[in-house]
Amino acid sequence: MDFLEMIGQPFMQRALLAGMVLGGLLAGLGIFVTLRKMAFFGDGIAHSSLAGISLAILLGWSPLPVALAWALMVALVIWWLEKSVRLPSDTLIGIFFTASMAVGILVISRTEGYQPEIISYLFGNILSVGKGDLAVILTLSAAIAAWLAISFRRLTFMSLTEESAAVAGIRIRLHSALLYVALALTTVLGVKAFGIILVSALLILPAATSRLLTRNFRSYIVVSLILSQITVLTGLALSCRMDLPSGAAIVAVGTALFFLGAMAKKLWK
Amino acid sequence: MPEQSPKTNNIPAVSVRDLTVVYGSNRILDQVSFEVSQGSVAAIIGPNGSGKTTAVRAILGLIPKNSGRVHLLGKHVHSVRTLIGYVPQRFEFDHDFPMTVGEYMDMARRLRCSRHFRPEIIPKKIKEVGLREDILSANLGELSGGQLQRVLIAQAIINDPAILFLDEPTTGIDISGEASLYGIIEHLNRVHNTTVIMVTHDISVISNVVDTVICLNRKMLCYGPPKTALTERKLNELFGKRSGIYEHRH
Numbered sequence: 377m378d379f380l381e382m383i384g385q386p387f388m389q390r391a392l393l394a395g396m397v398l399g400g401l402l403a404g405l406g407i408f409v410t411l412r413k414m415a416f417f418g419d420g421i422a423h424s425s426l427a428g429i430s431l432a433i434l435l436g437w438s439p440l441p442v443a444l445a446w447a448l449m450v451a452l453v454i455w456w457l458e459k460s461v462r463l464p465s466d467t468l469i470g471i472f473f474t475a476s477m478a479v480g481i482l483v484i485s486r487t488e489g490y491q492p493e494i495i496s497y498l499f500g501n502i503l504s505v506g507k508g509d510l511a512v513i514l515t516l517s518a519a520i521a522a523w524l525a526i527s528f529r530r531l532t533f534m535s536l537t538e539e540s541a542a543v544a545g546i547r548i549r550l551h552s553a554l555l556y557v558a559l560a561l562t563t564v565l566g567v568k569a570f571g572i573i574l575v576s577a578l579l580i581l582p583a584a585t586s587r588l589l590t591r592n593f594r595s596y597i598v599v600s601l602i603l604s605q606i607t608v609l610t611g612l613a614l615s616c617r618m619d620l621p622s623g624a625a626i627v628a629v630g631t632a633l634f635f636l637g638a639m640a641k642k643l644w645k
Numbered sequence: 646m647p648e649q650s651p652k653t654n655n656i657p658a659v660s661v662r663d664l665t666v667v668y669g670s671n672r673i674l675d676q677v678s679f680e681v682s683q684g685s686v687a688a689i690i691g692p693n694g695s696g697k698t699t700a701v702r703a704i705l706g707l708i709p710k711n712s713g714r715v716h717l718l719g720k721h722v723h724s725v726r727t728l729i730g731y732v733p734q735r736f737e738f739d740h741d742f743p744m745t746v747g748e749y750m751d752m753a754r755r756l757r758c759s760r761h762f763r764p765e766i767i768p769k770k771i772k773e774v775g776l777r778e779d780i781l782s783a784n785l786g787e788l789s790g791g792q793l794q795r796v797l798i799a800q801a802i803i804n805d806p807a808i809l810f811l812d813e814p815t816t817g818i819d820i821s822g823e824a825s826l827y828g829i830i831e832h833l834n835r836v837h838n839t840t841v842i843m844v845t846h847d848i849s850v851i852s853n854v855v856d857t858v859i860c861l862n863r864k865m866l867c868y869g870p871p872k873t874a875l876t877e878r879k880l881n882e883l884f885g886k887r888s889g890i891y892e893h894r895h
Contacts (some may be wrong), residue, residue, distance in 0.1 A: 401647060411739065413739075415696050479858075481833075498802075511723075527708070529752050529755055529756055530756065532752060533752055533753070533756055536742075536744075536749070537733065537736060537738075539702075539707055539731065539733045540731055540733060540797075540800070541756075542705075543705050543707070543725070543726065543729055543731040543810075544726065544753075544756055544757045545723075545726040546756070576808055583797040585742065587743060590743045591743050591745070591784055591786075592743055592744065592745045592748055593743060593744040593748045594746070594748065595743070598742075
């Protein structure tokens with residue numbers, strides 16, 4: 377079926393809305409992920425959510441709320457341990473990433489029969505976003521986007537010069553914790569659409585590509601957001617046109633844009 | 646109207662009493678006490694690892710102190726944040742990060758100033774630190790060490806602070822840059838009556854710029870005007886043979 381024909385279908389409308397909202401939010405948060413060099417965080421949180429998803433499936437509950445709660449707990453424990461035991465965040469993320477994966481695999485091994493839902497969460501299926509999922513995605517995304525808009529300058533200033541920001545009265549610990557929570561929730565919301573394995577690409581690729589092409593902060597933000605929308609829309613269109621898995625098609629488009637950006641930068645230099 | 650510092654000439658800009666900071670079993674600062682008067686320039690000097698930066702960070706509330714009292718303009722640091730400027734020792738950022746000097750300064754203005762500080766304050770502050778206005782369109786990553794240090798000072802003084810803390814402001818700057826930086830400090834002190842407290846290891850210029858010197862090596866070894874506080878014996882006690890580089894210029 378043609379992409380334009382499919383847009384008339386409710387499942388495709390839900391997919392487009394979820395993809396564009398989550399793509400934009402992940403790109404916005406990706407600015408801080410690249411600035412604070414925490415690209416591994418998104419990957420770690422996404423993989424950690426497997427434990428929550430597996431537990432929910434074992435207990436017969438809805439996977440998304442359980443995965444969100446699990447990721448929230450992991451993010452806050454990482455944030456607390458960073459200051460308490462003074463270990464680098466990538467070490468802590470590595471520990472919780474693998475520990476949660478282990479919990480997930482152990483739980484899956486106790487679940488009888490083939491579990492297609494787990495495969496759908498591993499690789500993502502944006503076309504399977506239901507009305508309930510969309511309501512959760514839109515509600516949480518609106519809350520996170522509102523917080524991000526209010527805190528954007530504070531987050532940027534503290535990401536550049538943490539001590540100057542602290543002296544200026546910015547509550548560093550509180551804003552770091554909220555950033556971790558926002559990243560964890562958005563990443564897990566993205567897991568449903570883009571998959572555990574692929575979601576972190578949407579956090580990194582638009583921000584990384586935009587960085588290659590821009591010289592000032594305002595254009596960096598705008599180009600990141602535009603690239604995220606191009607990535608999601610083109611990926612979905614390709615997925616429909618060529619009957620490809622949607623998550624993989626979206627990430628492939630984002631990666632292609634990154635390489636085009638890298639070549640453009642090389643040529644302009 | 647810009648925010649005003651309290652007109653409390655008898656109250657010291659900085660008052661530190663028995664400040665002690667301990668990391669594990671390591672006593673970094675041991676009962677350090679000093680005062681810096683409003684409108685003066687003070688230098689905290691000492692060898693590497695003597696607790697100079699720790700003292701400033703504890704005064705600013707960036708690290709917890711184990712005991713002691715710290716007052717800025719007679720108040721707790723949290724209630725006078727808008728009256729303080731700070732340039733940390735290190736500004737480690739990604740040099741390819743797309744942000745112009747103008748954007749960085751405007752972000753600082755919006756976060757650190759009341760709404761009475763209009764955007765026109767930015768070029769004014771940039772000129773005050775000896776930079777040309779066209780640097781506002783340059784990327785932060787394109788600046789030399791000296792230019793970046795001046796931009797950081799311009800950011801720190803964007804709200805006309807009553808007290809400016811500078812941690813090793815001349816690190817990574819050549820000799821002419823150092824002289825120019827001390828010129829900026831003198832200008833801020835003379836024109837705006839800003840109290841400046843700087844951490845430095847550069848004792849050769851202290852007597853020309855500084856009103857009060859605070860010598861630290863975990864404990865306070867000397868304190869007062871450079872002419873009287875920096876005796877040969879105190880310098881030897883503080884730096885050992887390194888004190889030979891000191892030239893008294895009075």
